[in-house]
Amino acid sequence: xxxxxxxxxxxxxxxxxxxxxxxxxxxxxxxxxxxxxxxxxxxxxxxxxxxxxxxxxxxxxxxxxxxxxxxxxxxxxxxxxxxxxxxxxxxxxxxxxxxxxxxxxxxxxxxxxxxxxxxxxxxxxxxxxxxxxxxxxxxxxxxxxxxxxxxxxxxxxxxxxxxxxxxxxxxxxxxxxxxxxxxxxxxxxxxxxxxxxxxxxxxxxxxxxxxxxxxxxxxxxxxxxxxxxxxxxxxxxxxxxxxxxxxxxxxxxxxxxxxxxxxxxxxxxxxxxxxxxxxxxxxxxxxxxxxxxxxxxxxxxxxxxxxxxxxxxxxxxxxxxxxxxxxxxxxxxxxxxxxxxxxxxxxxxxxxxxxxxxxxxxxxxxxxxxxx
Numbered sequence: 001x002x003x004x005x006x007x008x009x010x011x012x013x014x015x016x017x018x019x020x021x022x023x024x025x026x027x028x029x030x031x032x033x034x035x036x037x038x039x040x041x042x043x044x045x046x047x048x049x050x051x052x053x054x055x056x057x058x059x060x061x062x063x064x065x066x067x068x069x070x071x072x073x074x075x076x077x078x079x080x081x082x083x084x085x086x087x088x089x090x091x092x093x094x095x096x097x098x099x100x101x102x103x104x105x106x107x108x109x110x111x112x113x114x115x116x117x118x119x120x121x122x123x124x125x126x127x128x129x130x131x132x133x134x135x136x137x138x139x140x141x142x143x144x145x146x147x148x149x150x151x152x153x154x155x156x157x158x159x160x161x162x163x164x165x166x167x168x169x170x171x172x173x174x175x176x177x178x179x180x181x182x183x184x185x186x187x188x189x190x191x192x193x194x195x196x197x198x199x200x201x202x203x204x205x206x207x208x209x210x211x212x213x214x215x216x217x218x219x220x221x222x223x224x225x226x227x228x229x230x231x232x233x234x235x236x237x238x239x240x241x242x243x244x245x246x247x248x249x250x251x252x253x254x255x256x257x258x259x260x261x262x263x264x265x266x267x268x269x270x271x272x273x274x275x276x277x278x279x280x281x282x283x284x285x286x287x288x289x290x291x292x293x294x295x296x297x298x299x300x301x302x303x304x305x306x307x308x309x310x311x312x313x314x315x316x317x318x319x320x321x322x323x324x325x326x327x328x329x330x331x332x333x334x335x336x337x338x339x340x341x342x343x344x345x346x347x348x349x350x351x352x353x354x355x356x357x358x359x360x361x362x363x364x365x366x367x368x369x370x371x372x
Contacts, residue, residue: 004053007035007044007225021047022054035225042084043227085170086230088163088217090200093207099157104140145179154220162220162231170223173215181213267337267366270312271345274330275358275368277308278347281328285318286354295319295326312336321348327356339366 004021005014008029015038016024024030025047032048047053088096147155153164153172165181167173173181188195188208195208204216221229284306288296297319299307308316314333320326327348332340343362350357358371 002038002052004036004038006030006037006047018053025054044225084227084230085222086219086232087205088158088161088199088219089205090197092161092163093158093199093205093217094196096155096157096161096163099160100143100155103156104136104143141179141182144182145175148181149173149175149178158217159220163217164220164222166216166218166223168214168216170216170218173213177213177215181209181215184209184212187212264365267339268368270337271332271340271362271366271371272368274308274310274312274332274336275345275371277310277313278328278330278345281306281308281316281318282347282349282356285326285328285349289326289349289351290354312340314342321346325349326351332362337366339363345371 002018003015004018005012006016006021006024007013021030021036030036030047032046034047035044036047036050036053037044038053144155148158148165149172151172152159153166158164165173165178167177185195185207191208199205199207199210199217206216210216219230221227281302284302285296288302296302299316299318302318307318308328308330312333312335313330314336315331317329318327325348327346330345330347332343332345334341340362344360345362346359348357348359349355358368360367360371362371364372
């Protein structure tokens, strides 16, 4: 069939017959530089290079015809069929995902840094991480769905890499489908990332959530009037981003290990600091037991200055425990790290050896070795 399509300021029109295309030319709707295409052509070409598309010699320009317009080369707009399509491969999509993660997490981390001091009492010391996660759950679907359904048809990461999201016909997707696509991406996580790896194995580079949502990830210039601008190979920017991400991965892994370890260390240091303040009290209690033969039941019975004192200590008691042991109970103040606040250290004297033992209701990893 000799049916033609033509570009009208970035939008595909047609199909039309040569007679109809000739009439459109007579009316000044199409011109020599208008891009046209029909089945069998590798790419869109100017009408002047396809004389078989019109009937008879070109008519003289009408004085009433609208002024000629240049072919619209912005890749945004309705899809234009024809020509090969370059799909967004796994590496491009992976780098775009990393960029988008950075774009999302960095501002959320700043917000969490502001909010966390106000939530420590209610959410604990891990409130910052919880705030970031909750904000991400709210922001991520809006970020992905709004941008992938926008004129960009891409998130910031995809835009930088030069890829976009379209439906199976190359059209821009709506907000609802974009949101469904983001929700479907959870399936790719639940399949231990196999859903994402499908983008490296399938013919049209579709991940699992693309199959669910009926979408494709293609080069930015695919389905436009300038398909020749598509990049078969990765640009220098993409290669640079890949190098950056590859370097960032081991740093992130080390940070993921080091930061929690440092956090545990700082909490343990505070517990050890409190334990260190009990030295004079231990000596005074041992001397009292040795001289009096009984356990003191109040700090006033001991020599001055024996009671432990620290901003990290909320309360301290001396006396005989329920099991008959003599010693002291130290309660961490609310000013102490969350993992310690309100918890207790129990220091018990062995009257025969005059040695001390330590137990606690604090998690073992936050305690000095002598109290575990």
